[in-house]
Amino acid sequence: MIVHLGQILDALGGELVGGVREIEISRISPLETADSTSISFLSNPRYEAQMAASKAACVVVAPGMRSAAQARGACIVAANPYVYFAKLTQFWKAKQDGVRLTGVHPSAVVHETAMVDPTAYVGPHCVVEANAKIGAASVLRSHVVLSKDCQIGERCLLHPGVVIGADGFGFANDAGQWIKIEQLGCVRVGNDVEIGANTCIDRGALDDTIIEDGVKLDNLVQIAHNVQVGAHSVIAGNTGVAGSAKIGRNCSIGGAANILGHLSIADGTSISPTSMVTRSIHQPGLYTGIFPLQTNEQWEKNAASLKQLHTLRERIKKLEKALYAQNSNNGNS
Amino acid sequence: MIVHLGQILDALGGELVGGVREIEISRISPLETADSTSISFLSNPRYEAQMAASKAACVVVAPGMRSAAQARGACIVAANPYVYFAKLTQFWKAKQDGVRLTGVHPSAVVHETAMVDPTAYVGPHCVVEANAKIGAASVLRSHVVLSKDCQIGERCLLHPGVVIGADGFGFANDAGQWIKIEQLGCVRVGNDVEIGANTCIDRGALDDTIIEDGVKLDNLVQIAHNVQVGAHSVIAGNTGVAGSAKIGRNCSIGGAANILGHLSIADGTSISPTSMVTRSIHQPGLYTGIFPLQTNEQWEKNAASLKQLHTLRERIKKLEKALYAQNSNNGNS
Amino acid sequence: MIVHLGQILDALGGELVGGVREIEISRISPLETADSTSISFLSNPRYEAQMAASKAACVVVAPGMRSAAQARGACIVAANPYVYFAKLTQFWKAKQDGVRLTGVHPSAVVHETAMVDPTAYVGPHCVVEANAKIGAASVLRSHVVLSKDCQIGERCLLHPGVVIGADGFGFANDAGQWIKIEQLGCVRVGNDVEIGANTCIDRGALDDTIIEDGVKLDNLVQIAHNVQVGAHSVIAGNTGVAGSAKIGRNCSIGGAANILGHLSIADGTSISPTSMVTRSIHQPGLYTGIFPLQTNEQWEKNAASLKQLHTLRERIKKLEKALYAQNSNNGNS
Known part of the structure; x- marks a missing residue:
């Protein structure tokens, strides 16, 4: 695939400096591995030397790097080069893939009472149970399960193997035997949520499990029953959130972290990877609990x-x- | 769905105090969010104030709370309110769902030599391999894999994405190359076992991996080859149990805990979440190894x-x- | 299934001592549970007493144990008894299973542009997307997803629920909103790689994620975008490797360990289970970071x-x- 810089500028804006719209781009590359048909970006001024040495045909830079960038060739000046880069990857993928898929793959099993928006896509071998609901432009890749009564909003992306609405882990002990507590709530996922491969979000016991708008969950994450994840929070891979924990908005939870049940985490809190949260956090900040590695x-x-x-x-x-x-x-x- | 208190009493027993059998119930709720058509429960006397403030139509309480409960309205007195509540959720779900599904979903792939009890249910896209065996009234939800020769008992519930009988992780090192040790054992799961979404239980190397009666495993748990999990033990999400470990009966393993291989854990032992068990435990009790969280x-x-x-x-x-x-x-x- | 010692010797070599080729073997067993039709092995001289007490019909031993083994009955002397045992399990399984399956199961969904070697096997409910490539003699068990453009080499074994090529976890923050960075790279898996159940390997952001020859990954492992795993390294269950980390050759990563992004790990390094690697490791050796368990x-x-x-x-x-x-x-x- 060949794209001209002009097409990129028309789609995404930015100011072209030190080069012409006709320059041909065949791929997006990091500065180090870029070649003469690559477009690259510099999001951190620390890497200015890498930019100077890069063979990229064009580099996206912030206004403050304009002259340094011009010294080496064509550049696009954008307010936030990293966001520009993100949008560029979207532009690139849309061009590569062509028309977005919609509809239900014939191998998917969708219950007759489920409501799937006609602009959504339900991929191969998905299972969508009774009364489940999928909003506009959402995509379920292969093997996704959306259980009874659960719903996902608009423009969501669920990767392969995601399980929404399995039973929460609840039992009452009756003289050494575990009596199942049926999980009567469901899972409600907001808009613009992305959920990584093989991640599980359990249905609520009585009330619902809630994932708010803009949340991003990585692979193999476990969200227990009645958890609430606030809008625009991100949770990295292998993390576990126990029952009824309430994570605020704009939080950032590192990989393989764990959060005990029934806790509250303040908006804007960051948790380092593999750290265990054993009490509520009322002040935002970065929190850590890692045993240091040694020989x-x-x-x-x-x-x-x-x-x-x-x-x-x-x-x-x-x-x-x-x-x-x-x-x-x-x-x- | 509307249910009368009388129907609940007829099904589950208990003594109705301070109210009539005709009271209409439309949902089961926690005390805080209960409304005038809710039935709720008080399992811990600490929450007596919440009960007093609750709008619930009826509260299930222990004999000792009878007078406190009566002071606010209708209540059902039961020996163990939490167990009563668990059974109530089962009663509720059965009423909601109607007839329990049995048989094999047409999209499932079941080998001709597999033995599936006619009262069991094998859900969409499941795979049941040669000589596998599924006992009476067991349920495999979507995408469950039951590999060759593996067996599960009666009244088990396997959530979506469960993999029973993948190969254990065994290799012999031959001058830097790994030579596969074929895993010739299988997995034997007892009765009344529940297994959470995307959990994996590997087949044994020579002998079998064994999950005894009444065990409850949460989501994303990894059980390695030749592990033995004793009856009525519970293991929370993301936990890993390494090869040939032997967990006793009535143990309780917290989320994301890990147990090294070839260890024994005494009956009745509890392990705190995220704790790493590096040696056998001979005395029951609560064991912990968590790096405390700080800024x-x-x-x-x-x-x-x-x-x-x-x-x-x-x-x-x-x-x-x-x-x-x-x-x-x-x-x- | 009955096998004569002679058949084993013809297939795998080794020197028979103290017994005849006609001895009948019905199973491979550990020394402790062996019976008079078992073949067993002694890989560690520490267990010599167990060998003496074993009822096995034949024991595979190293040359140094020849006389001790002979004292109790038939034995096969082999340079490396554990490797011999591994090959014996392969011989056994091949005899049991008969012809290896090839081709594509009718329930699998394979894109018309995917290239599946005719000697490979694609199991039930697998999904192989556009331009994906599967090398000779590789096996995809049930529910494996091989995404667009991803490739796996020869003689690989992918267990149920493996997801190759889901999107890496990449977003740019634009004033509190997360803008998706489309993941334009793919995943390239070498030859003789085994990947455990429900393990996820994400596609690269711009360049590719690479798993070199002979790598063995256990169940529920998370490999993030642009990770590189060097040849013949093994990674145990529940482990997470963050973006762009580079693991050397012949490394051994314990279960539930975690490796931060953008680090390098020297060839031949071992990481203890549940340890968190927060900096690059330049010297091979065994590294540990575990909070000790206590009451x-x-x-x-x-x-x-x-x-x-x-x-x-x-x-x-x-x-x-x-x-x-x-x-x-x-x-x-």
Whole structure:
């Protein structure tokens, strides 16, 4: 596929500097691997040297980098080069793929009472159960399950193997036996939500599990019953969110993090990958709980000491007392 | 759907106090969000104030809460309100769904040598391989795979995407190349087992992987080859159990916990979420290994110190020695 | 199935000692559970006592164990008994299963532009998208998705629910909204790769995600966009590898480990299970970061102290200073 810079400018705006609209582009590349038919971008001024060395036909830059970019050749000046780049990938994909698919693949199993918007797409081997609802322009790739009564909004993208509306994990213990608590709520997913491959979102026990607008979930994420994920929050892969936790808006949860049940996380909070959230977070900020990696030999020593950390603290206390007593005796204090 | 209290009492027992059998119920609700057609329950006396404030038409309570409950209106007195509630959700779902599905969905692929009990249900796009066996009243939801020779008992519920009997992860290293160890065992799942969405249970290498009666597994759990999970144990989401580990009966494993291979865990043991079990546990109890969450700034300081914890311990030892020596010199000891 | 020792020797080599080729074998067993028709193996001299007590008809041993093995009955002497055992499982399975399946199962959905080698097998309900490519003798079990343009090499085995080529997790933030970065790269999987059930490998953003020859991935692993996994590396279940991380050759990554994005891991590195890799590793070796498990009561004390570890360190520093000052005063230093 060949595209002229002019077509890109017409579609996405930006100001062309130091080059002509007729320049031919055959791919989008990182600065390092770009060649003479690549368009690339510089989102962080730190990489200015990489830009200078790049063979890219054209680089998208912020206004502040205009002169540095011009020094090496054609560039497009845009307010936010990373957002420009994102839109460029969309433009590129739309050109490559042609008409967007709509309708229901013949191998999908869609219940007669389900409501699928005619502009949505339900891919191969999907299962859409009774009274489920899929909004306009949403896409279910292969093997997605949308269970009874669950709904997803408009312009959502669900990757292969997503399971929406399996039963939440709820049982009552009756003298050592687990009695199932049927999960009578459903899952409601807002607009512009993307859900990664093999991710699971369980239906609510009595009330519903809620994923608000603009949320992005990565692969293999587990969202338990009655969780609420606030608008425009992102959750990276392998993360688990336990029952009834309430994640605010614009949060960012790192990969393989875990959030205990019944907690609240303030809007705008970030959690580092693999960290475990055991209490509610009321102040936004970045929170971390990671055991530092060491050689196994070092780790063994430190882990052994860690098991006695409380004792070490007691010993320090005693030392302080003893020293203080001595100093008093010696008239040093 | 409208149900009279009388119908509930006839089905589930319990003693109606402070109200009439004709009261109409349209939903089951938590105390806080209950309205005048809700039935709710109080399982923990701590929430007595919430009960007092609730608008529920009827509340299920334990014998000890009888007078407090009566003070606000209709209540059902039951020995274990939480178990009563669980059974109520089952009663409710059965009424809503009508006849339980049986048989094999036409899109499922079931091998001719597989044995599926006529009262079981095999859902859309399931795959049941040669000589696999499914017991009475078990349900396989969509996309479940039951591999060759594997068997599940009676009244099991397998959620979408469950994979039973993929190969265990076994290879022999031959001068840097991995030689596959074919997995010749199978998976045997007992009765009354529930398995969450996209959970995987691998077949055994030589002997079988065994899930005993009444076990409940959440979503995205990984059970490796030759693991044994004892009866009535529960394992929450994202947990991994490595090869040949043996989990006792009535254990409770928190979400995203991990259990190393070839370990034994005593009956009745609880493991906190995200904790890593690196040795066998012989005494039941609650075990934990979680790095505490802090602001990233605090964490950075503490993690740096943790890397030198062993050295800190040595320094404390030295201090103690020095102080003891001094005290001896000074005649203080 | 009955096999004579002679058939095994003809297929796999090795020297028969202390027994005859006509001995009948009906199963491969561990030493402990072997019976008089079992063939077993001893890969570690530590288990010599188990061998002595075993009822196995024949035991595969290393040359050094020849006389100990002979003392109890028939044995096969082989250079590497564990590799011999692995090959024996392959021999066994081939005999059991008969002809290997090839072709495309009628329920699979394979795009007309996909290239499937005629000796490959595409199982029930698989989805192979446009321009995808499957090499000779590779096997896709049920529900595998191979997305547009992705390719897998020869003799690969993909277990049920594997998703190759879902979109990498990439978004640009535009004033609080996430703008999708279309993922224009693909996934390239080498030869002799095995991928576990429900594992996900995302397509690259601009360049490709690469899994080199001989890599083995367990179940529920998440490989993010533009990751590179070096040849003959193994990654155990539930592990997450973040975007653009580069894992060397012959590495061994334990279960539920996590590797941050944009890192490099040296060839031959081992990572302990559940450990989090936050920086590049340049020296091969075994690395660990696991919070030690304790009773919850002990853990609570130690975790509380850990939150103040940096302060403890400061207190030790102060003590050292004070003691040193004192000793100087007292003329002890």
